[in-house]
Amino acid sequence: MTERSINWFRFSSPQTFYPLAGKMVPWFAAAAAILAAIGLYVGFFVAPTDFQQGEAYRIIFVHVPASWMSMFIYLVMAGWAAVGLALNSRLSGMMASALAPTGAMFAFLSLWTGALWGRPTWGAYWVWDARLTSELVLFFLYLGFMALQAAIDDPRRADKAGAVLALVGVVNIPIIYFSVKWWNTLHQGASVSLARAPTMATIMFTGMIVMVLAFWMYSIAVSLARVRAIILERERHAAWAQALAGAAA
Amino acid sequence: MSWGSAAEFFAMGGYAPFVWGSFAVVALCLIVEPLVVRARHRNALRRLKQVQRAAQGMQREAAV
């Protein structure tokens, strides 16, 4: 009986991963679109008005998913960074680089929507609560990673340096979050916490989770598309890549 | 959740700028980002063609 097990390592070279990623992108994009449609429908047409916050609370249907994705993507980025350092594989470094801009975007969206949520509910666009402040620091961590990689010309060195930075960052994030919470509880009078989301009705929670999944599918689709572009940029001198360009002529 | 009318829906109980300000920027980013990535991909392909053309040019010269 022949073994029909897939050798996943086959896809760890940029050359074989490129077409695979290309096939995966539309599926994840479609999943994202469908889930977003469902989530938005639930968020706008099923979930009732909140008793305390009125319609303003509906922002959580994008704010919380953006926050969670920004944190989750950083973890995945650091994971790829670790794999890249340990196995010295080019593709892992490319995946980490592909994830960063999307993570940074979600961190920005978390801050933006958080500010717009804070204004009607707590009276100020920016309250120095633990979650928003930590999110700001996370945003800077993303920017630092991207700036470092942009400043280093040699792609292999950029990958490895970025990887070290991402790992240092991921280890620090709990410490930073703890210190910001500590700081926040001590300066209690000045701020209120956005962390205490309204005790949510199940339907609200469901809508939120669906949006989280939608953002997740979106992130996978965009990062896979971006890693394809990165592969073409880095493998410029490889015959297979040039053949691709020739075929696309 | 039944909105009385389309006007009520867009008014979002008075919180329209905040709610729509959030959703609009999110939608904008989620549309622009894939477009930027697609542009980057096309750029990479274009540069690949240039490299390939240059390589072919050199081959032809060498063959002469």
Next chain:
Amino acid sequence: MGAVLGVMRRDLLLAMRRKSGAAAPVLFFVVVASLFPLGLGPEPELLRRIGPGVLWVGALLATMLSLARLFASDYDDGTLEQMALSPEPFVALVAGKLAAHWLVAGLPLVVAAPVLALQYGLPADTIAVLVASLALGTPVLSLVGAIGAALTLGVRGGGLLVALLVLPLYVPALVFGAGAVDANLAGTGAGAHLSLLGACLAIAVFFAPWAITAALRIALE
């Protein structure tokens, strides 16, 4: 141990020879601390409120400025490569450099702080807490900052890039350090803050040298 001390002595000697460069961080600290009252007004109550934060941020920025000189000259003339190739463990040699760097760039900040604290009208026991917090905190800032310095060795845009990389990582030290002084001023006791700061120092001492060495090796490849 001998190698560590040897590297320390060498770095200290080099720093002493270029005293002006070595004095820059502390002078920056003094200037920054003097600018805030000029910008905000000399009201004693206000100054006492902002003093801990301003002094801590000043020390933080001064440390960041001093990072540029940590590895740059050794990288440029090839000494760093020799250290990496030597039979002595690279980590040990790097530790020696870090220790020397703190003695030259960090310790003067700790010494200058009490004098600057007088400008802000901080009482004597608060000044003691400030000195303790900086004594614990500046090594953390040096260690964490050195990671950024190592990652950006020879990279263009170095100084500002290091700042962007390292500032998020400085947040815990700043929160606990300035918080300790604030807590003392408010009368709630600085013990908890200083303990947390001490914990940060312990973590930094154990883990930063490895990250720094890894980053240096990447830069030297």
